[in-house]
Amino acid sequence: MPGAPAQAASTGAWPQRPIRVVVPFSAGGGSDIVARALAGGLAARLGQPVYVENRPGAATVIGTQSVARAAPDGYTLLLSGSTSFSVNPALRKKLPYDPARDLSPVAIVARTSLALVAGRGTPWRSLPEMIAHAKAHPGRIRYGTFGPGSGPHLAGEMLSVAAGIQLQAIPYTTTGQLVTAVNGGEVELGIEVAGALEPQVRAGKMRALAVLGTARASSLPDVPTLAEQGLGEATFEAWFGLAAPAHTPVAVVDKLSRALAATVRDADVRAALRAQGMEAVSVGPAAFRREADSEIARYRMQANRAGISVD
Numbered sequence: 001m002p003g004a005p006a007q008a009a010s011t012g013a014w015p016q017r018p019i020r021v022v023v024p025f026s027a028g029g030g031s032d033i034v035a036r037a038l039a040g041g042l043a044a045r046l047g048q049p050v051y052v053e054n055r056p057g058a059a060t061v062i063g064t065q066s067v068a069r070a071a072p073d074g075y076t077l078l079l080s081g082s083t084s085f086s087v088n089p090a091l092r093k094k095l096p097y098d099p100a101r102d103l104s105p106v107a108i109v110a111r112t113s114l115a116l117v118a119g120r121g122t123p124w125r126s127l128p129e130m131i132a133h134a135k136a137h138p139g140r141i142r143y144g145t146f147g148p149g150s151g152p153h154l155a156g157e158m159l160s161v162a163a164g165i166q167l168q169a170i171p172y173t174t175t176g177q178l179v180t181a182v183n184g185g186e187v188e189l190g191i192e193v194a195g196a197l198e199p200q201v202r203a204g205k206m207r208a209l210a211v212l213g214t215a216r217a218s219s220l221p222d223v224p225t226l227a228e229q230g231l232g233e234a235t236f237e238a239w240f241g242l243a244a245p246a247h248t249p250v251a252v253v254d255k256l257s258r259a260l261a262a263t264v265r266d267a268d269v270r271a272a273l274r275a276q277g278m279e280a281v282s283v284g285p286a287a288f289r290r291e292a293d294s295e296i297a298r299y300r301m302q303a304n305r306a307g308i309s310v311d
Contacts, residue, residue, distance in 0.1 A: 014074045014252050018049040021077045021242075024063025024084060025146070026056045026174035030193035030278070034110045034240045035079040037272045041263035046255075052079075056173055059147035060084045061096065068102035072245040074252035078103065079242050083151040085292040090299035091149045091310045099292065103243040106253055107260045108283035108291065110240045110273055113213030114155055115194040115220060116143075117206040119182045122189075127209040127229050130189070134165035143189035144178040147171040149310040152191035154299060155212050155236040157306045159226070162234035182206060193238060195219045195277025212236045219277025237295075240278075241288055257284060 021039065025031045035052045043050040055063035064084040070076035078084065085099050097103070116127070124130040134141050145153040153169050160167045170187050172178045175196050182190040183205050190197070190206070194217035200206040201220060208223040214235055216225060226234050242260060244253060263269055264280040273280050283291070 015046050015048040018051060019075055021050060021052050021079050022063050022067050023052055023054050024056060024060035024080050027054050029175045030112060030196060031080050031240055033276050037269055038263050041266050041269055042259055045259040045262055059150040065097050067245060068097040070245050072247040074248055077242055077244050081151055081238060081240050085241060086295035087151050087154050087299055088149050090296045091303050091308060102246050104246050104248045104253055105285045105288035106242045106244055106256050108239050108241040108281060108288050109260060109264055110278045110280055112238050112278040113194045113211045113217040114191055114236055114238050115197050115208050116210045117190050117197050117208050119185055119188055120205055121185045130209060131163045131165055138166040139168055142168045142170050142187040143191060144172050144181050144187045145169050145191060155191055157308050158234040158236060158302050161306045162231045198277060217277050218274060
């Protein structure tokens with residue numbers, strides 16, 4: 001009978017079967033790391049298996065849209081970065097979902113920083129050296145992203161505007177592809193979650209030029225932020241949130257939010273995320289919505305300033 005799962009959930013019976021968490025990125029990326037770190041704790045607290053399904057593509061649009069269209073019964077959830085919740089809505093006029101209309105925020109669960117790295121075959125040892133080269137060779141330096149409208153794409157364009165340079169964005173689908181492209185010289189620069197790039201930096205395969213967040217990354221503590229290098233207006237905050245389809249019963253969202261809050265307080269979960277350069281947080285639905293809305297306004301202004309057009 002239509003609506004039965006949602007009705008059952010609203011009476012407190014939820015969950016009665018496994019829960020699927022869609023990650024609109026490939027395995028190994030920041031969102032995937034967070035989802036898998038939380039899955040076990042959520043399963044223990046909710047009494048049902050929680051499994052992660054990776055559905056990458058189109059700068060998170062494919063996976064995010066699948067959740068927006070799913071039944072609002074609490075059994076299909078979205079774990080994604082700000083690309084899904086604020087960057088895409090700011091940059092895409094024809095986005096096939098509206099986060100305010102189609103998704104119910106549950107919680108922001110982790111924060112991290114993006115890092116700008118250069119391949120070891122490049123001559124730059126610092127951000128100022130790269131910027132000087134870019135000014136001398138407009139449009140010649142390429143940087144890898146996860147596609148038009150992704151967080152790394154916007155971050156790169158914000159850096160370009162702040163530094164007065166022209167960089168060429170090259171899209172990739174996965175973190176592995178991006179790493180291979182930077183290491184192989186297919187692109188000179190890459191932008192990705194600092195924790196995901198830290199092994200490459202430690203191994204000497206890449207050089208980290210800057211952290212794009214407001215504070216230095218715990219995984220790359222010696223790498224200065226953009227603000228420390230005079231480019232604070234290009235700061236880009238990276239975070240990860242869990243959401244459900246719109247109209248998911250309030251009782252389900254509340255129960256899920258409480259289970260999440262308890263999970264991110266777990267010492268093992270916090271340690272696992274910190275090892276990846278991430279900090280566990282617990283930001284509830286209302287504050288989640290306010291933060292996303294604020295970023296949409298800011299990023300839309302930045303996109304207009306940079307002349308970014310995705311559609």
